Amino acid sequence: MIPRNGIGAMQQSSESPAAADSPPGAAIDWDALGRIRELEEYFSADAEGFQAAISAEMATITALPAEQLDKLALLRVLEVTNGCLQWGFRRGDAEALSADRTRDCMRTVISFINDRSITLPDGSRVSFSPAVIRMIGEGQALYREAFKRNDAEARRRYFAASTAQFLVYGKPRMEAAMEQIATAFEPLFDRFWLERGQRWIRPYLAAQTAGDTAS
Numbered sequence: 001m002i003p004r005n006g007i008g009a010m011q012q013s014s015e016s017p018a019a020a021d022s023p024p025g026a027a028i029d030w031d032a033l034g035r036i037r038e039l040e041e042y043f044s045a046d047a048e049g050f051q052a053a054i055s056a057e058m059a060t061i062t063a064l065p066a067e068q069l070d071k072l073a074l075l076r077v078l079e080v081t082n083g084c085l086q087w088g089f090r091r092g093d094a095e096a097l098s099a100d101r102t103r104d105c106m107r108t109v110i111s112f113i114n115d116r117s118i119t120l121p122d123g124s125r126v127s128f129s130p131a132v133i134r135m136i137g138e139g140q141a142l143y144r145e146a147f148k149r150n151d152a153e154a155r156r157r158y159f160a161a162s163t164a165q166f167l168v169y170g171k172p173r174m175e176a177a178m179e180q181i182a183t184a185f186e187p188l189f190d191r192f193w194l195e196r197g198q199r200w201i202r203p204y205l206a207a208q209t210a211g212d213t214a215s
Contacts, residue, residue: 028167032207039163042156050160057164068132073169073177074118075136081181081189081197082109088193095192105189113140120184166204174205 030051034043042050064072082105088095089102096102112118116133118126128136142161145154166174178201182194189197 027209029207029209032203033163036203036207039159042159050156053157053160054164054167057161058168061164061168064132065129068129069169070173070177071118071126071128072132072165073173074126074181075112076165076169077174077177077181077197077201078109078112078118078185080200081185081194082106084196084200085189085193088196097190097193101190108188121187122184163204166201167208171205171208174201 030043030047033039033054034047039050061069085097085102085105089097089099097105113136116128116136120126139161142154142158145151146158147155169177178194178198182191182198186194
C-alpha cells in the first residue's frame with residue numbers, strides 16, 4: 001500500500017460541470033478493481049458498500065469542470081510518483097534515490113499540495129479554482145486521519161475517493177498527465193520512479209472497459 005497526500009473526499013462544485021465531456025455510462029470492471037492489492041480488503045469485506053462509496057465520490061468529482069480535472073490529474077500523478085519513490089527508499093530498494101534527493105521529491109510535492117498550485121520547471125504555474133482548493137484541503141485532512149492517526153474508516157474513505165478520482169479522470173486524461181509530468185519532472189524523480197508510478201496507476205485505468213471519461 002502506498003499512502004499519498006491524496007485529494008480525498010470532494011464536495012459538490014458550483015462551477016460548470018464536465019458532465020458533457022464525461023459520459024456517465026463508462027463501464028467499470030469492479031472485479032478488476034477488487035484485485036488491486038490496496039483495495040482487496042475493502043472489496044472482500046463489503047464489495048457492495050465499497051462500490052457504493054466509490055460511485056458516490058465519482059458523482060461528485062464528475063461535477064467539476066474539465067479544466068480542473070486536467071489539473072487535478074497532474075497533481076495525482078505527482079502524488080503517486082512521490083509515494084512510490086518514498087516507499088522505495090524506506091524499503092531500501094536498489095533503485096532508491098539518495099536520502100537528499102528523496103527528501104527533495106517529498107518537499108516539492110508537499111509544497112504543491114500546501115500551496116494549492118503546481119509550479120512547473122519552466123516557471124509556469126498550474127492553479128486551481130477556489131472549490132478545488134477547498135477539496136485539496138479536505139483531502140489533506142482525510143489523509144492525516146487515515147495514515148497519520150491510523151483511522152480504519154478514514155482509510156477506507158481515502159481509498160474510495162482515490163479510486164473514484166482515477167475513474168473520473170479516465171485513461172486519456174491520466175495518460176496525458178503522466179506524459180506531461182514525466183517530461184517536466186524527470187530530473188527530479190528519475191525515469192525509473194516515474195515509470196513505477198505509472199505502473200501503479202494503470203490497473204485503475206484498465207478497470208474502465210469502455211467509454212472512458214473526459215479526455
